[in-house]
Structure formats: structure tokens, C-alpha cells
Amino acid sequence: MTDCRLRGLWCRLYIPDDLDAMDWPGFVAAAAPFVDGWVIDPPFWRLSERGVPLRAQDLETIPELIPRLPDYHPVAVRITGRDRAETLDNVHRLEQALEKDAHFSRLLWLDTPLYYHGNRGLPTLYQQLAVVSHRSFVLENDPHRVRPAKAWGRHVNLRTSVVKLLAANPRITGLIHHGSLKRVLTYAKAVVKRPDFGLMDGEERPFLEYPSTTGLVSITANVVPRLWKKLMDRKSLSARAQDTHGYMAVMKGLLKLLDAMDPEPVRTVPWALHHLGFLHEASPLPDDRARRLLRCLESAGH
Structure with a gap:
């Protein structure tokens, strides 16, 4: 195999x-x-x-x-x-x-x-x-x-x-x-x-x-895989030491995204995929959560 x-x-x-x-x-x-x-x-x-x-x-x-x-x-x-x-x-x-x-x-x-x-x-x-x-x-x-x-x-x-x-x-x-x-x-x-x-x-x-x-x-790699990859590439101690500012910026962005996704990522992931154009339709989110999630996606480059 x-x-x-x-x-x-x-x-x-x-x-x-x-x-x-x-x-x-x-x-x-x-x-x-x-x-x-x-x-x-x-x-x-x-x-x-x-x-x-x-x-x-x-x-x-x-x-x-x-x-x-x-x-x-x-x-x-x-x-x-x-x-x-x-x-x-x-x-x-x-x-x-x-x-x-x-x-x-x-x-x-x-x-x-x-x-x-x-x-x-x-x-x-x-x-x-x-x-x-x-x-x-x-x-x-x-x-x-x-x-x-x-x-x-x-x-x-x-x-x-x-x-x-x-x-x-x-x-x-x-x-x-x-x-x-x-x-x-x-x-x-x-x-x-x-x-x-x-x-x-x-x-x-x-x-x-x-x-x-x-x-x-x-779960959120469905939505921001590039951001997670940036973190994974920097997660070793030596990589973090070389770019502490970059590592902390990526972590901050991911934590904000997780806050926006909680407490129901099963609902927010399809909403985000719909916003990104990958899913034809998704159930709406409450306005405040939708705005928070949209800001996170924009910060991640979407």
C-alpha cells in the first residue's frame, strides 16, 4: 500500500x-x-x-x-x-x-x-x-x-x-x-x-x-487553508524564532476566525463556502455573526 x-x-x-x-x-x-x-x-x-x-x-x-x-x-x-x-x-x-x-x-x-x-x-x-x-x-x-x-x-x-x-x-x-x-x-x-x-x-x-x-x-481548512498552512510552516520553535511577528499575526487571525465560527461551525462553514462562491446556497446566519465572519474572511485575503 x-x-x-x-x-x-x-x-x-x-x-x-x-x-x-x-x-x-x-x-x-x-x-x-x-x-x-x-x-x-x-x-x-x-x-x-x-x-x-x-x-x-x-x-x-x-x-x-x-x-x-x-x-x-x-x-x-x-x-x-x-x-x-x-x-x-x-x-x-x-x-x-x-x-x-x-x-x-x-x-x-x-x-x-x-x-x-x-x-x-x-x-x-x-x-x-x-x-x-x-x-x-x-x-x-x-x-x-x-x-x-x-x-x-x-x-x-x-x-x-x-x-x-x-x-x-x-x-x-x-x-x-x-x-x-x-x-x-x-x-x-x-x-x-x-x-x-x-x-x-x-x-x-x-x-x-x-x-x-x-x-x-x-474544519476551517475548508475556508482558509492558506492561513492554516502558513501557521503549520511556522509552528516549529526555530521557524517561530525566525519570524515571531508573522507567526503571531497568523495565530491572531485564526483565533478571530474561530471566535466567529463558534459555537456552530457546522452552520458557519457552509455559509463561508457560499460567500466564497464554492457552495450554491447555504442557510443565513444572524447579521452580527455574518458581519464578524465576513471581516475575518476579508482579513484572510478572501
């Missing part, structure tokens, strides 16, 4: 209900030069639920969407189902639908296992999944999206000891983390024997405050 390392800036791709509502050539031309990979996660963009598991319609949308992306980028594709059996079935069906696609060698399967499974037995689960597919896997630890599916008192985070066992599986290429800095640092210690293992931040604001991971999965 083509080497697909989890590093740099990955865009959690906005997915409209109607794929034809998006100017994909224009969007890709604007975003692709600045990102290192894509995350395809249809449930993330559903306002009604913000859950994790795929629906039947997603299994039809994903094969239609992937060919619209450049074939030189790795793509992490959501496979999570409501339980172990459905997740296995999702992998099987997506394998069949995509195995002849030019992107197939660069696909990774994205799973949030704690949505349907406990910490106990997870290493065995991925040994079973590895029999179904020869693709590598990316895991996501997202307690906010997992919590609604769990009974009170059940773990919503991957245990560090389990992460260590999972990292021993060469077919698991990385982890996207949401949550505290303390936890991500313990995860980093757990995977230290895997220098090729990607530990990505799944949240933008914590990454800005402490860029401790190998990269970022960004």
Missing part, C-alpha cells in the same frame, strides 16, 4: 447533502495546494445528530465524493457503524465500491471505536478488521461524540494502556485526538516506539494554544 502518514494539515471536508451543490473543481483548486490530506466524515455535518455511525446513504455518497478529490492526497474515510458487525459490513461494502478507484491506494479507514465498543478487546477487533481489508486504519478519540451512546460511568476515552497495544499493530497508522493536553501527552508516551505513528489534534483551538501533535484535522 502507498505510504499514507498522518502528518501536517488535514481538512475535515465539508459534505453538502447534494454533492452537485458544490463547485468541486474550484474548491479543490483553492484548498488542495495547502492541505496534506482529507477526512471524509458525513455524520459530522448532520445538524440533526452530530453522531458517529454511517447511514446507508453515506455508503452511496462516499464513492461519489472521493473521485472529486485529487488522487495524490491520502483520504481517511469514516467506517464506524452502530456496532461491530455493522462496522465490518461498512468496510466490506466500501472496499467493494472503491477498489477500482484511482484513489484506492491512498485510502485509510477512520473509526471511532468507543462509540460501539469498550476499551476491552479493541486490539482483537482491529486484528479482525485487518482480515476484511488491507487498508490501514486511523482511530479517533472523541469523547464529545461518543458520550451520547454510552451509559453513565462508561469510558468515553481510549485508555492509555489500550492505545499502547493498538499502536503495536502496524496496520493502525495514527490517532486523531479530542480532549485535554494531559491526555494527548500520555498518548504520545504510549506510541513512542512507533515513530511513524501519527498523533493528530482533532480540535483547532487547543492546537493553536499548544501544537504538540504531528498535525491537525481542521
